[in-house]
Amino acid sequence: MFYMAYGMNTNRxxxxxxxxxxxxxxxxxxxxxxxxxxxxxDFVPDVESVLPVVLWEITHDCLRxxxxxxxxxxxxxxxxxxxxxxxxxxxxxxxxxxxxxxxxRMIEEGYKDFGLDDWHLRRARAxxxxxxx
Numbered sequence: 001m002f003y004m005a006y007g008m009n010t011n012r013x014x015x016x017x018x019x020x021x022x023x024x025x026x027x028x029x030x031x032x033x034x035x036x037x038x039x040x041x042d043f044v045p046d047v048e049s050v051l052p053v054v055l056w057e058i059t060h061d062c063l064r065x066x067x068x069x070x071x072x073x074x075x076x077x078x079x080x081x082x083x084x085x086x087x088x089x090x091x092x093x094x095x096x097x098x099x100x101x102x103x104x105r106m107i108e109e110g111y112k113d114f115g116l117d118d119w120h121l122r123r124a125r126a127x128x129x130x131x132x133x
Contacts, residue, residue, distance in 0.1 A: 003056045003066065004030070004087045007041025008103060010054045010110025018069060019062035025055040027114035030081075035120050037128040039097040041107065042090040052116040055085065096131040 002025065009015055015022050030053050034046035043051050058066070063086070070076035076088040099107075104125060111118045 001058055001060075001063065002085045003058045003062070004053045004081065004085045005056060005110075006030075006035060006043060006051055006053045006087075008106045008110070009056070009066070010052070010114065010116070011106050012110065012113045014106060014110075015056065018065050019056070019058060021059045022062050023057040024114070025057055027052065027054045027116050029053070029116075035124040037097065037099050037124050038090055038093070038095050039099060040090075040103065041099070041124075042093065044093070050120070052111060052120050053087075054110065054114050054116075058086075096128050098125065098128045098132060 003022075005015070010027075012024065029050035031050050032045060032047050033043045033051035034049035035051055036042050036044050066088070067078065070078070070088045072078050072088065073091070075091060077091050078086055078088050081087050104121075107121055108118060111121060
């Protein structure tokens with residue numbers, strides 16, 4: 001099965017710890033979605049944007065580990081895109097808040113790991129900063 005990461009699980013080192021059997025399949029930009037911060041990463045529909053993602057091939061053990069990490073089904077919900085790719089989205093989408101510096105750096109490293117443009121990451125942080133100010 002395949003899992004699309006857009007937050008801290010874009011980071012190779014972190015995924016190696018939480019899902020040692022996960023295999024990176026590559027990175028791409030998911031159209032019509034935008035990264036946002038609600039303290040942690042989430043996404044929203046946006047036809048004028050793209051969401052940087054890393055695709056992982058995962059096992060059932062990895063899925064159970066990710067479910068625990070993501071607080072499924074209470075904090076993040078899990079669904080499939082394109083009938084095959086698992087992605088997590090926050091259950092409560094009513095708030096916006098800045099990520100911690102450590103969390104942000106973890107995602108930034110993940111983007112570098114896979115050659116993703118960090119403009120979208122910087123934009124999400126700037127948007128969150130503006131909304132909470």
